[in-house]
Amino acid sequence: xxxxxxxxxxxxxxxxxxxxLGFLFVAKAQVKDADSLLTYxxxxxxxxxxxxxxxxxxxxGSHAAVTGGIGNEDxxxxxxxxxxxxxxxxxxxxxxxxxxxxxxxxxxxxxxxFNKSGASGGGGYDDDDDDDDDDDDDNHxxxxxxxGSPWVASTGASSEDILTSINFxxxxxxxxxxxxxxxxxxxxxxxxxxSIGGGASYxxxxxxxxxxxxxxxxxxxxxxxxxxxxxxxEYNLYGSNFQxxxxxxxxxxxxxxxxxxxxxxxxxxxxxxxxxxxxxSYSGSISFSQILSNRLQFxxxxxxxxxxxxxxxxxxxxxxxxxxxxxxGNKNAIANYTSSQNTSVFHLADDIERLPSQRIKTPLGLRxxxxxxxxxxxxxxxxxxxxNWGVRSNTFQFELPIRFNMKWKxxxxxxxxxxxxxxxxxxxxxxNSSSSxxxxxxDLSAFSSNQLGASLTYTDIFSSLKVFDFGLKTVSLRFQNxxxxxxxxxxxxxxxxxxxxx
Amino acid sequence: xxxxxxxxxxxxxxxxMIKQLxxxxxxxxxxxxxxxxxxxxxxxxxxxDMQLASPGMERFETNFQIYRETAxxxxxxxxxxxxGCN
Numbered sequence: 212x213x214x215x216x217x218x219x220x221x222x223x224x225x226x227x228x229x230x231x232l233g234f235l236f237v238a239k240a241q242v243k244d245a246d247s248l249l250t251y252x253x254x255x256x257x258x259x260x261x262x263x264x265x266x267x268x269x270x271x272g273s274h275a276a277v278t279g280g281i282g283n284e285d286x287x288x289x290x291x292x293x294x295x296x297x298x299x300x301x302x303x304x305x306x307x308x309x310x311x312x313x314x315x316x317x318x319x320x321x322x323x324x325f326n327k328s329g330a331s332g333g334g335g336y337d338d339d340d341d342d343d344d345d346d347d348d349d350n351h352x353x354x355x356x357x358x359g360s361p362w363v364a365s366t367g368a369s370s371e372d373i374l375t376s377i378n379f380x381x382x383x384x385x386x387x388x389x390x391x392x393x394x395x396x397x398x399x400x401x402x403x404x405x406s407i408g409g410g411a412s413y414x415x416x417x418x419x420x421x422x423x424x425x426x427x428x429x430x431x432x433x434x435x436x437x438x439x440x441x442x443x444x445e446y447n448l449y450g451s452n453f454q455x456x457x458x459x460x461x462x463x464x465x466x467x468x469x470x471x472x473x474x475x476x477x478x479x480x481x482x483x484x485x486x487x488x489x490x491x492s493y494s495g496s497i498s499f500s501q502i503l504s505n506r507l508q509f510x511x512x513x514x515x516x517x518x519x520x521x522x523x524x525x526x527x528x529x530x531x532x533x534x535x536x537x538x539x540g541n542k543n544a545i546a547n548y549t550s551s552q553n554t555s556v557f558h559l560a561d562d563i564e565r566l567p568s569q570r571i572k573t574p575l576g577l578r579x580x581x582x583x584x585x586x587x588x589x590x591x592x593x594x595x596x597x598x599n600w601g602v603r604s605n606t607f608q609f610e611l612p613i614r615f616n617m618k619w620k621x622x623x624x625x626x627x628x629x630x631x632x633x634x635x636x637x638x639x640x641x642x643n644s645s646s647s648x649x650x651x652x653x654d655l656s657a658f659s660s661n662q663l664g665a666s667l668t669y670t671d672i673f674s675s676l677k678v679f680d681f682g683l684k685t686v687s688l689r690f691q692n693x694x695x696x697x698x699x700x701x702x703x704x705x706x707x708x709x710x711x712x713x
Numbered sequence: 714x715x716x717x718x719x720x721x722x723x724x725x726x727x728x729x730m731i732k733q734l735x736x737x738x739x740x741x742x743x744x745x746x747x748x749x750x751x752x753x754x755x756x757x758x759x760x761x762d763m764q765l766a767s768p769g770m771e772r773f774e775t776n777f778q779i780y781r782e783t784a785x786x787x788x789x790x791x792x793x794x795x796x797g798c799n
Contacts, residue, residue: 262769264769264770264772264773266773268773268777270777270781288777290773290776294769312776374796376795397795399795399796401797403797404796404797406794406795406796408794408795418749419749419750419751419752420752421748421749421750429792429794430794431793431794431795433794433795433796433797435797490794491794492792492793492794492795494786494792494793494794496786496787496789496792498789500765502748502750502755502758503748504748504750505750505754505755505756505757505758506757506758508758508763508765509765510765510789512786512787512788512789513787514786514787514792516786516792516793516794518793518794524797572784572785572786572792572793574784574785574786574787574792575787576786576787576788578765578788580762580763580764580765582757582758582760582762582763588760588762588763590762592788594784594786594787594788596783596784596785596786596787598783602783602784604782604783604784606784612762620762622762628778628782628784630782630783630784633783654780654781654782654783654799655783655799660781660782662774666768666770687770689770689771691774693777693781695781699781701777701781703773703774703777705770705773705774707769707770
């Protein structure tokens with residue numbers, strides 16, 4: 212009953228508003244000359260809009276960064292998200308964007324690759340979740356089966372995680388709709404990483420709204436809660452006694468050299484504890500848009516991004532080619548270590564990834580859209596990227612929306628990407644211990660990628676299908692297949708439902 | 714390469730980049746004076762597929778690309794930060 216009353220009140224309000232606006236329009240029209248542009252001011256957003264978006268991402272590869280550039284990269288991610296846009300009045304819109312990203316990762320699980328076969332099943336890097344940074348009761352008790360492999364997913368705490376993100380933005384449009392400004396604030400957090408960020412943007416339109424210029428600034432203040440590989444963690448805690456201290460996870464465990472001979476020489480002495488766990492990002496962006504004809508328009512984007520702090524990933528191992536190799540597990544599998552057939556021996560880290568504490572990125576993008584006819588529209592995008600770590604990259608993307616009728620649309624999408632490697636990249640076991648910076652993360656290597664997919668969209672401009680007071684406006688399904696020249700492959704399926712309040 | 718020459722070359726490169734950027738901006742501002750499509754002629758331009766922003770559904774792809782690739786930004790969206798990504 213209350214709902215019905217509210218609906219009736221809503222309708223009355225709308226009628227009154229329409230009447231008032233109509234009255235104002237007529238009144239103003241009477242006092243302005245016929246060519247006046249001062250007319251009814253359309254709402255920036257007519258009504259409340261809600262988008263439900265969900266994606267599923269699946270990846271496989273053989274260059275896991277956590278295990279030094281080789282190993283199982285299987286990863287699955289499920290990300291439901293809700294976006295609510297609420298018109299506060301004719302000029303102002305408030306947007307809330309809340310989502311989670313739940314993932315399982317074979318690579319991340321191998322921060323501690325030993326716990327699938329150890330007697331305790333505990334974690335080596337304080338997987339006990341007691342927040343005390345020790346490993347009470349975590350030592351494996353000298354199990355003879357103790358071992359691991361970069362090719363087999365482990366069962367530690369880092370094998371799965373949930374990233375939660377919450378963002379709010381407020382946008383205001385000037386009465387003449389030639390100026391817009393907005394502010395946003397957001398946070399995200401997961402097991403080993405948290406972030407808070409905010410920004411603002413200002414847009415100016417002129418030349419009869421044919422030309423648009425936007426300035427945007429954004430700051431992210433991020434913080435790692437570093438999780439480091441188990442063997443490095445234990446070395447950091449117990450030093451050279453990490454095999455003999457009864458509290459150590461590796462107490463009584465046999466470490467072997469490449470010949471399979473038991474040794475006490477393993478010392479990841481290059482590891483130094485973190486002086487800072489913060490990662491701050493500051494970005495400034497300028498975008499310029501121009502209508503060139505009644506069918507053609509383009510936009511140019513220029514960003515300048517400065518990142519400072521802990522820019523490496525503490526969980527990612529690095530191996531040096533000028534340092535002896537040490538293993539835990541089955542000595543007979545060492546010869547096959549880089550093969551996925553290896554399921555029983557693990558190479559102990561020489562150090563973790565180290566990268567400079569500052570990075571400056573300068574991407575420049577161009578988007579050109581052309582309205583071919585009522586059936587086809589061509590959307591194109593190009594980006595040139597460069598940074599002070601030695602990366603040069605090109606991105607091309609083409610989309611061709613094909614409208615079958617007023618309701619159905621199919622959009623084939625193709626994207627090409629390439630990049631050079633960062634100056635600090637080398638594959639598994641090829642770094643030199645005298646270097647200051649090193650990574651074996653193949654995301655930072657030289658590669659190219661091809662992404663092919665399509666999007667299917669159903670639009671009902673009358674929002675006929677009702678769910679409570681909301682009408683279904685759009686249903687979208689998007690599929691993309693991604694292949695990288697280093698062998699990584701992935702696909703992503705995205706679904707979306709857009710509702711508008713009646 | 715002679716090490717002493719490197720800073721000078723970098724300066725020249727930077728100067729070249731600044732010049733190119735200046736030329737680009739000049740060109741862009743010249744272009745805006747050439748045309749002015751009237752509001753009543755913007756039926757094609759105002760089509761949803763002609764929007765210069767990325768479609769909302771693309772956000773998840775952009776998100777995984779930020780993790781799996783080094784380059785990011787210059788698309789009106791995320792430029793880096795806010796995640797343990799590249």
